[in-house]
Amino acid sequence: MKDAKKQSFDAIIIGSGQAGNPLAFALAGQNLKVALIEKGRFGGTCVNTGCTPTKAYVASARRAWELKNASDLGIPNPKLEKIDLRKVKERKDKIVAGSHDGLVDSLRKEKLITTFQAKGFFLDQTTVQAGSAILTVPKIFINVGTRPRIPEGFENVNFLTNESLLELEEIPYHLLIVGGSYIGLEFAQIFRRLGSKVTIIEMSDRLISKEDPSISERIREILESEGIKVLCNSHCLEGKNNPDGGVRVLMNCGGEQKQASGSHLLLATGRQSNMDLVNPESAGLAIDKKGFVEVNDHLETNVKGIYALGDCNGKGAFTHTSYHDFEILQNQLFGDKSKKVSDRILNYALYTDPPLGRVGMTLSQAKNSGKEILYAEMEMSQINRAREKGETKGKMEVIVDSKTEQILGAAVLGVGGDEIIGLFITAIYGKLSYKTLMNSVQTHPTVSELIPTLLQQLKPIKANS
Numbered sequence: 001m002k003d004a005k006k007q008s009f010d011a012i013i014i015g016s017g018q019a020g021n022p023l024a025f026a027l028a029g030q031n032l033k034v035a036l037i038e039k040g041r042f043g044g045t046c047v048n049t050g051c052t053p054t055k056a057y058v059a060s061a062r063r064a065w066e067l068k069n070a071s072d073l074g075i076p077n078p079k080l081e082k083i084d085l086r087k088v089k090e091r092k093d094k095i096v097a098g099s100h101d102g103l104v105d106s107l108r109k110e111k112l113i114t115t116f117q118a119k120g121f122f123l124d125q126t127t128v129q130a131g132s133a134i135l136t137v138p139k140i141f142i143n144v145g146t147r148p149r150i151p152e153g154f155e156n157v158n159f160l161t162n163e164s165l166l167e168l169e170e171i172p173y174h175l176l177i178v179g180g181s182y183i184g185l186e187f188a189q190i191f192r193r194l195g196s197k198v199t200i201i202e203m204s205d206r207l208i209s210k211e212d213p214s215i216s217e218r219i220r221e222i223l224e225s226e227g228i229k230v231l232c233n234s235h236c237l238e239g240k241n242n243p244d245g246g247v248r249v250l251m252n253c254g255g256e257q258k259q260a261s262g263s264h265l266l267l268a269t270g271r272q273s274n275m276d277l278v279n280p281e282s283a284g285l286a287i288d289k290k291g292f293v294e295v296n297d298h299l300e301t302n303v304k305g306i307y308a309l310g311d312c313n314g315k316g317a318f319t320h321t322s323y324h325d326f327e328i329l330q331n332q333l334f335g336d337k338s339k340k341v342s343d344r345i346l347n348y349a350l351y352t353d354p355p356l357g358r359v360g361m362t363l364s365q366a367k368n369s370g371k372e373i374l375y376a377e378m379e380m381s382q383i384n385r386a387r388e389k390g391e392t393k394g395k396m397e398v399i400v401d402s403k404t405e406q407i408l409g410a411a412v413l414g415v416g417g418d419e420i421i422g423l424f425i426t427a428i429y430g431k432l433s434y435k436t437l438m439n440s441v442q443t444h445p446t447v448s449e450l451i452p453t454l455l456q457q458l459k460p461i462k463a464n465s
């Protein structure tokens, strides 16, 4: 590369993810010359192989489920043809292309942004190589995200990841899924509803083990009620190809041995940071034990002028956390410098159906926090709107700090839970007393109208000693 001509910019962004793209436009808006480097598809994981395509599939699977269960609501079940995954995929590809192409078009129109379709990596603290181009800058922003983590034991088996599963054109006959968390559970219900047999294999003693046991149990019940098989406490896994073209997963090599056979295998066992792809050692960047780049509350790495945003810094693992990282940097660079990572309140939704909306502490975390807490829960089956919709699975729960009266956490597992949780998120950000929400009059008939009633039922609950 000695002969390559150096190009200079005001800023380089490595990775066109949920933070990098808005940052590129914000920097250009300040009249800065920006290089945006992307090794794959512009738009990153969420747009191309994450949120957008999976939520499009969730919607198709939901429609299939509604048709199959039409008679529950007094409508005759229609005669259904076999689902053609190519059609479902075509719809998904169109939605993804809409977002991807819109972004690429906007990037093309912005004269101050130069895009590079190549892997970007550090040569030193101010120089990055992208393909044959050598770029030098005073400021570098890393937004390289994560990729599927492939555990040991699967070296000799054909497996799918979230990326390749989304490219299938035939519905798997029997999909084995290793990993019972966000990706595993969303795909399990999607493919079950589209017609696959599905088996989830999870090493923990319960599904989505970051949640409280009672929520994990409810989600398991919901999935099992649709015919999904769940095998928890499955350790020491090994994948093997079957002679018939299928796959099998062997479990529990030390104890009672088990195995599950299927036609396809999805590995949904978490993500690993892409920081190793950027040669962090050439810039002297500090990387933690899990492979994430270390940043402070303002997203600065240990090297002056180099910042890291999104999943690769280990401070978040969602699109909204990555976008918030962009907002923090924009505020730090061009605003009043008031925004920081530690202001963020954890929240997310799991897009099973019904979905789980979650904010703040779980009950177990609140019990361990040493705070005096109030707790209330309500079954979805007690809520008229849920009954009218014929969707009574799940529950709502809320945890309050009895001294400050502020809400510490809430979960809504039930119809509309992904949207309803927003009420609690707003109350927490606004540091509202729970009584403000309790005394509000909510629209009838909604699930939210029962939140004041839920709060009236708060009772003290013992902390863990």
Ligand SMILES: Cc1cc2nc3c(=O)[nH]c(=O)nc-3n(C[C@H](O)[C@H](O)[C@H](O)COP(=O)(O)OP(=O)(O)OC[C@H]3O[C@@H](n4cnc5c(N)ncnc54)[C@H](O)[C@@H]3O)c2cc1C
Binding pocket: 014, 015, 016, 017, 018, 019, 020, 037, 038, 039, 040, 041, 042, 043, 044, 045, 046, 047, 049, 050, 051, 052, 054, 055, 118, 119, 120, 121, 143, 144, 145, 146, 162, 183, 274, 277, 278, 309, 310, 311, 312, 316, 317, 318, 319, 320, 322, 351
């Ligand atoms: C199946 C699935 C479903 C999901 N669903 C949701 C959801 O419903 N809600 C939600 O909030 N989150 C969801 N997520 C998580 C969400 O997609 C991520 O949190 C989000 O995309 C992270 O954005 P990011 O900006 O950190 O990086 P990414 O979006 O991962 O983008 C990083 C980009 O950097 C590129 N890159 C990597 N290394 C280099 C390099 N050396 N040079 C150049 N480019 C490089 C990559 O190709 C990629 O395009 C889901 C994830 C998956 C996998």
Ligand SMILES: NC(=O)c1ccc[n+]([C@@H]2O[C@H](COP(=O)([O-])OP(=O)(O)OC[C@H]3O[C@@H](n4cnc5c(N)ncnc54)[C@H](O)[C@@H]3O)[C@@H](O)[C@H]2O)c1
Binding pocket: 151, 178, 179, 180, 181, 182, 183, 184, 186, 201, 202, 203, 204, 208, 209, 234, 235, 237, 268, 269, 270, 271, 317, 318, 348, 349, 350, 351
């Ligand atoms: N709705 C959403 O917001 C959404 C949806 C999908 C993905 N995501 C994001 O994507 C990321 C990845 O999701 P994920 O579900 O792959 O990861 P995860 O880290 O949440 O869960 C991985 C699961 O796999 C299990 N596991 C790991 N190794 C195993 C092994 N060898 N054998 C058996 N089980 C094993 C773990 O116990 C865990 O339950 C998450 O951080 C999440 O934030 C978010």
